Amino acid sequence: xxxxxxxxxxxxxxxxxxxxxxxxxxxxxxxxxxxxxxxxxxxxxxxxxxxxxxxxxxxxxxxxxxxxxxxxxxxxxxxxxxxxxxxxxxxxxxxxxxxxxxxxxxxxxxxxxxxxxxxxxxxxxxxxxxxxxxxxxxxxxxxxxxxxxxxxxxxxxxxxxxxxxxxxxxxxxxxxxxxxxxxxxxxxxxxxxxxxxxxxxxxxxxxxxxxxxxxxxxxxxxxxxxxxxxxxxxxxxxxxxxxxxxxxxxxxxxxxxxxxxx
Amino acid sequence: xxxxxxxxxxxxxxxxxxxxxxxxxxxxxxxxxxxxxxxxxxxxxxxxxxxxxxxxxxxxxxxxxxxxxxxxxxxxxxxxxxxxxxxxxxxxxxxxxxxxxxxxxxxxxxxxxxxxxxxxxxxxxxxxxxxxxxxxxxxxxxxxxxxxxxxxxxxxxxxxxxxxxxxxxxxxxxxxxxxxxxxxxxxxxxxxxxxxxxxxxxxxxxxxxxxxxxxxxxxxxxxxxxxxxxxxxxxxxxxxxxxxxxxxxxxxxxxxxxxxxx
Amino acid sequence: xxxxxxxxxxxxxxxxxxxxxxxxxxxxxxxxxxxxxxxxxxxxxxxxxxxxxxxxxxxxxxxxxxxxxxxxxxxxxxxxxxxxxxxxxxxxxxxxxxxxxxxxxxxxxxxxxxxxxxxxxxxxxxxxxxxxxxxxxxxxxxxxxxxxxxxxxxxxxxxxxxxxxxxxxxxxxxxxxxxxxxxxxxxxxxxxxxxxxxxxxxxxxxxxxxxxxxxxxxxxxxxxxxxxxxxxxxxxxxxxxxxxxxxxxxxxxxxxxxxxxx
Numbered sequence: 001x002x003x004x005x006x007x008x009x010x011x012x013x014x015x016x017x018x019x020x021x022x023x024x025x026x027x028x029x030x031x032x033x034x035x036x037x038x039x040x041x042x043x044x045x046x047x048x049x050x051x052x053x054x055x056x057x058x059x060x061x062x063x064x065x066x067x068x069x070x071x072x073x074x075x076x077x078x079x080x081x082x083x084x085x086x087x088x089x090x091x092x093x094x095x096x097x098x099x100x101x102x103x104x105x106x107x108x109x110x111x112x113x114x115x116x117x118x119x120x121x122x123x124x125x126x127x128x129x130x131x132x133x134x135x136x137x138x139x140x141x142x143x144x145x146x147x148x149x150x151x152x153x154x155x156x157x158x159x160x161x162x163x164x165x166x167x168x169x170x171x172x173x174x175x176x177x178x179x180x181x182x183x184x185x186x187x188x189x190x191x192x193x194x195x196x197x198x199x200x201x202x203x204x205x206x207x208x209x210x211x212x213x214x215x216x217x218x219x220x221x222x223x224x225x226x227x228x229x230x231x232x233x234x235x236x237x238x239x240x241x242x243x244x245x246x247x248x249x250x251x252x253x254x255x256x257x258x259x260x261x262x
Numbered sequence: 263x264x265x266x267x268x269x270x271x272x273x274x275x276x277x278x279x280x281x282x283x284x285x286x287x288x289x290x291x292x293x294x295x296x297x298x299x300x301x302x303x304x305x306x307x308x309x310x311x312x313x314x315x316x317x318x319x320x321x322x323x324x325x326x327x328x329x330x331x332x333x334x335x336x337x338x339x340x341x342x343x344x345x346x347x348x349x350x351x352x353x354x355x356x357x358x359x360x361x362x363x364x365x366x367x368x369x370x371x372x373x374x375x376x377x378x379x380x381x382x383x384x385x386x387x388x389x390x391x392x393x394x395x396x397x398x399x400x401x402x403x404x405x406x407x408x409x410x411x412x413x414x415x416x417x418x419x420x421x422x423x424x425x426x427x428x429x430x431x432x433x434x435x436x437x438x439x440x441x442x443x444x445x446x447x448x449x450x451x452x453x454x455x456x457x458x459x460x461x462x463x464x465x466x467x468x469x470x471x472x473x474x475x476x477x478x479x480x481x482x483x484x485x486x487x488x489x490x491x492x493x494x495x496x497x498x499x500x501x502x503x504x505x506x507x508x509x510x511x512x513x514x515x516x517x518x519x520x521x522x523x524x
Numbered sequence: 525x526x527x528x529x530x531x532x533x534x535x536x537x538x539x540x541x542x543x544x545x546x547x548x549x550x551x552x553x554x555x556x557x558x559x560x561x562x563x564x565x566x567x568x569x570x571x572x573x574x575x576x577x578x579x580x581x582x583x584x585x586x587x588x589x590x591x592x593x594x595x596x597x598x599x600x601x602x603x604x605x606x607x608x609x610x611x612x613x614x615x616x617x618x619x620x621x622x623x624x625x626x627x628x629x630x631x632x633x634x635x636x637x638x639x640x641x642x643x644x645x646x647x648x649x650x651x652x653x654x655x656x657x658x659x660x661x662x663x664x665x666x667x668x669x670x671x672x673x674x675x676x677x678x679x680x681x682x683x684x685x686x687x688x689x690x691x692x693x694x695x696x697x698x699x700x701x702x703x704x705x706x707x708x709x710x711x712x713x714x715x716x717x718x719x720x721x722x723x724x725x726x727x728x729x730x731x732x733x734x735x736x737x738x739x740x741x742x743x744x745x746x747x748x749x750x751x752x753x754x755x756x757x758x759x760x761x762x763x764x765x766x767x768x769x770x771x772x773x774x775x776x777x778x779x780x781x782x783x784x785x786x
Contacts, residue, residue: 039565039581041301045453050498055453056371057301060344063375070374082584082608084344109580112594113587189772191569191579236574237768244499248451303563307715312760317715318633319563322606325637332636346606506761510713 014178015259018217019252021204026052030206031071034199035059035092037079037108040192043240044075047196050244051221053203061087065095072206073101075199076123079108081116093126102129102205102214106198111140124158129211131155132163132198152177163201163215165194168262169223171216178216179262182223184230186239193243197222224258225250276440277521280479281514283466288314292468293333296461297321297354299341299370302454305502306337309458312506313483315465323349327357334468335363337461338385341370343378355388364391364467364476368460373402386420391473393417394425394460414439425463425477427456430524431485433478440478441524444485446492448501455505459484486520487512538702539783542741543776545728550576554730557595558723559583559616561603561632564716567764568599571720574768575745577727585611589619596730597625599723600647603632605640617650626653626729626738630722635664648682653735655679656687656722676701687725687739689718692786693747695740702740703786706747708754710763717767721746748782749774 024030031054034044041057048055056067061084068074074096076089096103105128107120117140124131124141135146144150146164155162156174163171169180187193200222204214228250229242286292293316296306303319310317318329323346330336336358338351358365367390369382379402386393386403397408406412408426417424418436425433431442449455462484466476490512491504548554555578558568565581572579580591585608592598598620600613620627629652631644641664648655648665659670668674670688679686680698687695693704711717724746728738752774753766 037581038300038562038583039569042304042453042566045301046498046502049451049453056374057299058342058371058375059300060342060377062377063343066375066377067371080582080584081587109582109591112580113582113590115584115586115590189573191566191573233769235769235772236570237765237770237772240570241499241503241765245495245497246499248497248499300562304566304715307563308760308764311713311715318636319561320604320633320637321562322604322639324639325605328637328639329633503761503765507757507759508761510759510761 014216014220014261015256016252017213018220019255021207021214021217022051022221022250023252024207025203028207029054030203031056032073032075032199032203032206033064033067033071033092034075034077035064035085035089036075036077036195040077040079040195043192044196044199046244047247048199048203050248051200051203055199059085059088061091064088064092068092068095068101069099071101073202074103075106075202076103077106077108077195077198078110078116078120079195081119086119089123093123097126102202102211104128104130104132104198104202104205106132106195107137107141108195111136117141127158128160129205130161130163130201130215132165132201134165134194138164148177161211161215163219165219169219171212171219173212176212178212180216180220180223181260181262182220182227182258184226186230186233186236187226189236190240220259221247221250221255224255227258276478276482276523277518278514279475280482281517283469283476283479284313284483284512285514286469287465290469291316292465293318294335294337294461294464294468295326295329295333295354296337296339297326297347297351298337298339298457302339302341302457305454306458306461308506309509310461310465312510313462313465317461321347321350323353326350326354330354330357330363331361333363335464336365337368337464338365339368339370339457339460340372340378340382341457343381348381351385355385359388364464364473366390366392366394366460366464366467368394368457369399369403370457373398379403389420390422391467392423392425392463392477394427394463396427396456400424400426410439423473423477425481427481431481433474433481435474438474440474442478442482442485443522443524444482444489444520446488448492448495448498449488451498452502482521483509483512483517486517489520538740538744538785539780540776541737542744543779545731545738545741546575546745546774547776548731549727552731553578554727555580555595556597556599556723556727556730557588557591557616558599558601559588559609559613560599560601560719564601564603564719567716568720568723570768571771572723572727574772575724575727579723583609583612585615588612588616592616592619592625593623595625597726598627599630599726600627601630601632601719601722602634602640602644603719605643610643613647617647621650626726626735628652628654628656628722628726628729630656630719631661631665632719635660641665651682652684653729654685654687654725654739656689656725658689658718662688672701685735685739687743689743693743695736695743697736700736702736704740704744704747705784705786706744706751706782708750710754710757710760711750713760714764744783745774745779748779751782
């Protein structure tokens with residue numbers, strides 16, 4: 001746990017909060033609409049189902065508003081920025097705004113394409129509840145290295161929560177910062193792990209108004225499920241089913257016992 | 263087994279028929295062209311391959327007629343109703359009609375989007391061999407609760423077979439009804455299970471002219487594979503590979519021993 | 525090992541070369557941009573990650589040139605020939621040419637659609653480093669049965685390497701031919717196995733200027749990983765994770781011990 005600009009939240013609460021949010025997701029079967037990339041759609045849906053939520057995934061411009069309106073939260077992932085999604089995302093964002101739904105932005109590979117960077121900036125102007133990105137993506141968006149100060153300033157300027165994932169995940173709104181050390185190296189060896197975990201951020205944001213706490217709780221749950229899977233897996237192939245099994249059976253006691261704030 | 267409007271078929275035959283159709287699928291390597299949603303494509307292909315068939319999946323309007331013409335049956339799933347698929351589906355349906363191929367309609371989430379409901383109704387007018395849906399989707403299409411009477415009337419009016427899936431699957435053409443109680447709760451915890459099982463309905467319909475029997479046999483096979491997988495799985499992650507393994511090795515004896523007409 | 529037109533390369537070298545290329549892929553974390561079909565995207569990405577590379581998969585016409593430019597090689601798979609990909613592929617090929625990057629063509633199901641055959645021929649005119657296809661696809665492209673002589677002549681005429689996969693894989697540039705007998709029947713029972721293995725051909729071609737040797741080494745590695753997985757799997761479901769695990773842990777000694785030139 002690190003805190004750069006203000007008193008830290010009592011992080012002894014985070015594991016309990018994560019356990020409670022996971023239990024609520026299972027009982028309320030929260031819907032999440034995910035406009036996500038082609039490589040992430042299946043795993044995102046399966047992660048949400050394993051965690052207790054109900055996913056929908058359509059990207060068609062004429063449909064995304066209806067799907068967003070009946071969901072608790074929206075995920076916008078830019079990993080496949082094709083014509084259909086570029087046309088559909090603004091419609092989904094408008095529906096999220098109209099319905100006061102939380103939404104999460106995942107600007108995948110925004111460092112690799114100027115077109116995508118421009119589109120991501122337009123999305124950011126619509127004020128996501130949470131921006132989930134890695135160090136390279138943050139650097140491209142912020143034109144700055146991802147130092148704790150830069151992340152906090154970016155979050156404050158854009159009135160969002162930045163969830164910067166990596167070996168240690170850092171979640172900040174500029175005033176408060178939570179850092180999570182849970183996870184497993186095999187999480188980086190299967191495609192769409194980060195994309196799919198971001199759907200859990202959206203699901204928890206649907207259930208809990210404090211987006212910083214929701215994001216941190218979701219990343220904690222994903223990191224612990226990753227550790228449990230990593231202990232059983234023989235490699236990245238067996239890791240993925242083991243991760244979904246671990247998430248499906250994860251309980252509050254295990255979360256409390258395994259949480260490692262950084 | 264339930265029968266609402268006419269003498270029931272001799273359901274002692276259904277397990278034997280399912281075993282025989284599975285054996286024929288393995289020996290004839292029947293082709294199925296599936297225009298299906300983005301989250302279902304991989305699992306649909308893998309289910310067909312595990313069962314013995316040969317899948318093709320293209321959605322491009324300029325190609326779907328050629329792919330349909332060389333296949334034994336067509337599956338049309340509306341789960342990703344993007345521009346490409348909206349343009350391609352009519353072309354595939356025309357090819358199926360021209361080649362007198364059976365085709366199966368899966369109106370995924372038709373209850374969530376007016377645009378999709380309208381498109382599904384246009385498809386229905388083309389008389390699918392089988393309409394596979396869940397209770398919410400049926401209610402949206404039929405503007406009626408899915409009572410046995412309503413399902414039968416809808417099947418008769420649309421001159422199709424309705425395969426309504428749920429904890430108990432009901433398959434009816436209005437005159438005959440078969441109900442199947444096989445299955446496992448984890449089938450609802452992985453994405454595209456229903457979509458993929460519907461591809462097996464199409465495969466069996468390619469092999470057997472009685473669409474009601476083909477649909478019931480396919481759902482029976484999928485349900486039993488689900489039970490076998492559920493007995494081995496630790497959760498939804500390990501359930502999916504176990505399901506494909508079970509389908510790959512399933513034999514007529516196991517089908518006969520496990521079939522549970524409702 | 526077969527050699528139809530010239531002295532064979534010393535195939536005792538192939539296993540050592542394959543082991544060395546795999547080690548380099550793991551240490552250099554080579555990027556491969558894959559424009560591939562919808563059913564192959566996830567498995568292609570996961571295969572590359574398991575082998576040590578870094579995949580990207582976008583198909584958007586405005587982005588593929590940027591992604592290709594930052595990659596070591598390009599894969600073009602025609603399995604989903606939708607509007608987006610038809611528009612994006614020429615842009616990616618131009619970027620590969622400008623950056624002198626190797627690129628690999630996989631003309632999936634080119635035997636099933638005249639539109640696709642025409643598009644594949646246009647791609648072929650751009651001189652892929654490697655053409656990976658099966659017997660039916662070769663026959664459609666070459667208007668000739670895939671005899672050793674026809675394959676060699678085709679490779680020479682098109683100044684490419686033909687990697688014809690099947691129970692025995694044959695790789696030829698017209699002057700040299702390598703044949704590989706490794707593999708497992710379950711490789712044909714999961715979707716996109718060949719498509720994903722072709723991404724490994726692209727990764728190895730990024731690391732090694734001799735495209736024939738790179739292609740043969742990649743197919744050898746994939747075939748051995750398939751054998752190892754086949755020995756553990758209960759069916760096609762458990763085969764896929766076992767394959768990725770085997771690829772992740774495969775070492776030069778195992779490659780040397782298992783290589784079976786045909």
